[in-house]
Amino acid sequence: MIGKKMARSLLILLTFALILSSFSMGVFANGSKGNLDITPLETAELFGEHDLKSSDLTTVIVELKAASIVEAKNKGQKQSKANLKKEREQVIGALKGSAAKVKREYDHVFSGFAVELPANQIPQLLSTPGVKAVYPNVTYTVDAFDPQEIDAEAFSPAMMDSAPFIGSDLAWDAGFTGKGVTVAIIDTGVDYTHPDLVHAFGDYKGWDFVDNDNDPQEGPGQYHGTHVAGTVAANGGIKGVAPEANLLAYRVLGPNGGTTADVVAGIELAVQDGADIMNLSLGNTLNNPDWATSIALDWAMAEGVVAVTSNGNSGPNNWTVGSPGTSRDAISVGATQLPYNVFTSIISTTEGLDYPSAKVMGFPNEEELLALNDGEYEFVYVGLGAVADFEGKDLTGKIALISRGEFAFVDKATNAKNAGAVGAIIYNNVAGEHADVPGMAVPTIKTTLADGQKLLAELEAGNNTVSFNIEFDKAVGETMAGFSSRGPVTHTWMIKPDVSAPGVNIVSTFPGETYAALQGTSMSAPHVAGAAALILHANPSWGPDEVKAALMNTAEDMIDPATGKVYAHNSQGAGSIRVLDAINATTLVVPGSYSFGKFVKVDDVQVEKQSFTIKNLSNERKRYSFKVEFAGNPKGIKVMTSNSLNVPANKTQQVNFNVQVDTSKLEPGYYEATIKVSDGSTTIDVPSILFVGEPDYPRVTGAFMGKEADGSYYVGSYLPGGAEVIEYDIYVLGPGNTIGGFVDTIGSFENVPSPIHEFSWDGTVQNGINLPNGDWVLGVYVEKAGVTEYKAYLVTKN
Secondary structure, eight states, X not given: OHHHHHHHHTTSOOOOOOOOOSOOOOXXXXXXXXXXXXXXXXXXXXXXXXXXXOOSEEEEEEEXXXXXXXXXXXXXXXXXXXXXXXXHHHHHHTTTTSSOEEEEEEOSSXXXXXXXXXXXXXXXXXXXXXXXXXXXXXXXXXXXXXEEEEOTTTOOGGGOOHHHHTTHHHHHHTTOSOTTOEEEEEESOOOTTSTTTGGGOOSOOXXXXXTTBSOOOOOTXXXXXXXXHHHHHOBSSSBOSSTTOEEEEEEOOBTTBEEHHHHHHHHHHHHHTTOSEEEEOEEOSOOOSOSXXXXXXXXXXXXXOEEEEEOOSOOSSTTOOOTTTTOSSSEEEEEEEOOEEEEEEEEEOSTTOXXXXXXXXXXXOHHHHHHTTSSEEEEEEOTTOOHHHHTTOOOTTSEEEEEOOSSOHHHHXXXXXXXXXXXXXEEOSSSSOOOOOTTOSSOEEEEOHHHHHHHHHHXXXXXXXXXXXXXXXXXXXXXXXXXXXXXXXXXXXXXXXXXXXEOSSEEEEETTTEEEEEESHHHHHHHHHHHHHHHHHHOTTOOHHHHHHHHHHTOBOOEETTTTEEOOHHHHTTOBOOHHHHHTOSEEEESSSEEEEEEOOTTSEEEEEEEEEXXXXXXXXXXXXXXXXXXXXXXXXXXXXXXXXEEXXXXXXXXXXXXXXXXGGSOSEEEEEEEEEEOSSOEEEEEEEEEESSOOOOSOOEEEEEEOTTSOEEEEEEOTTOEEEEEEEEEEEETTTEEEEEEEEEEEEEXXXXXXXXXXXXXXXXXXXXXXXXXXXXXXXXXXXXXXXXXXXXXXXX
């Protein structure tokens, strides 16, 4: 076995990660002697792995059997806060005399509490009457990166071009601005004093779960929540997607991230505070839908609150979506890059003199930019381009030569236009290149300081004319961002993301009355939250399912420039959102995407029943036809349903169909389909997938090692689907970060559940030798459902 693994390891691309974790687990077995009567004890379900022998403190989330207020309401049951308090106290009371300390209590969208206790008391908790499940208190971080603060000089309102791109301005023109709709920002807090955000906050601003007070102001050194809030509802220097929406802020992430306990508390309070929509631009890397956060989001949706969450930034491979983007009901959002045209630019004065740094900086429209190619222009130096700098100078039909400095580029261009100029050249006042600024008042070319000095020298020499050669280079359409996480979700096999929205170089509000550009699915989610606010303003009777379906049913497919084909469903979801189309939808297909699941019978026919609903929102009867198209038209898959269905005006009907898969005619793998629903004039595409055989999700997605207080070590891995066999090997770290010689197998286990496995290691290897401190390679071998996988990670023993 060891020899095979060493040979196999030579073919492995070594992936390095040092992942710290607060989870631990123990492996224990029950045995018996003689003929004893044994009665199995009823225990709650335990998620994650925990060292059940350790006395170290750990925090877990306890779910009670008693339904939450919202769950009971949706099931037609009676429930009250007083009864839930009693249920919690009974369970908590069973832990009296221990070191257990309750951290949070929940009753609205999640029934239970967060508790800190010694890990070896978890078994007692599992066997306590009234406990349904115990979840780990995982860490959440923001799904954003690469913040670039924009100084006042470079700022232009036109930088916020992503809101108009998804059709927000068209919705505004139609009278829908998000007025009267409340959006909860569950994040790092919000700088509610920012001039662009003041209008959106009332006296009650939300809650800070990090500092436990009623001031959810963005934490010191943090900026994420303010940026997210601006994308939703800024109304000042820039306009967010829903500029007249109301905002509430819930600070659940501190400088080092946050935990399940606080995220669930934020969701619960947002629902109780009357939010119509909530945005969670946060996540972790665990691809699993069964977590306390997902449960809370699903019941929030059931209560009528539209929950929007980022899909994660671990793309572009499949299976990289993380919680809470894995939620069954919440709207998960992927990130796109906006389309753009690329132009080249050459400026010429005296023959033989060139300006290699010349680039297009910004322009009001492409027609005015390309018009600069028509002829030769006189150019005039106007210093910094202030209003006073133009006094006494004739700029009519000419080009303004301007120096960077003192105030915003956009104001310099505006002053040039007001003086009659048809264009501008702005040169840098320091070495290097300065920023592009979309939406300048006149077509503007930028150059370096060196090329600007050449132009000044030309004027001094009496050469005061300039010509341009500006050419279209290429068009790049809206594309999926490479970092955007992809689905599907393990266990449910659902398509994620649900939809996509702009998430690259998004300009929004920044603490301290400034602006910044950020990237990430964190930036995409608030576009959808803002879009949901516009939809609810236009259709106040709609619930979360209608909002979600409208966004998905009207989304536009995007083309992958690398292949020339439409992106896979697990990359783009239903596509890129278009707000006005969603507002005006006359038919809704719910749900907006479908997973037919797994077909695992070997060389046999398997049939699964499925259904969806059609909502005819129009005032006339409609006849709908259905067609299911599988990519590549594979033999062995057959979908049986009625050819058409009549749905009366303003009515909803269910469509039933059977999916038959003959696995003897199909290779194992992933099959993608589109359900086309047509009313004769409009066709709605519903993304669908199915799997033949066990899906190809990664068997292991990460590993970790850390030192306990008692000197032992916790070692473990992340297993989305669990493992039938898992082994941990130590290797020497070879030259150039390669796998060196085999040392020992330090752990071997069978039938390990998902999604986290961990065990305690005493730090010794063969013959009880203590492994020296330093860098080593940890190899993880996994077998699951006939698939084996071996990955290696750099770890440090100290």
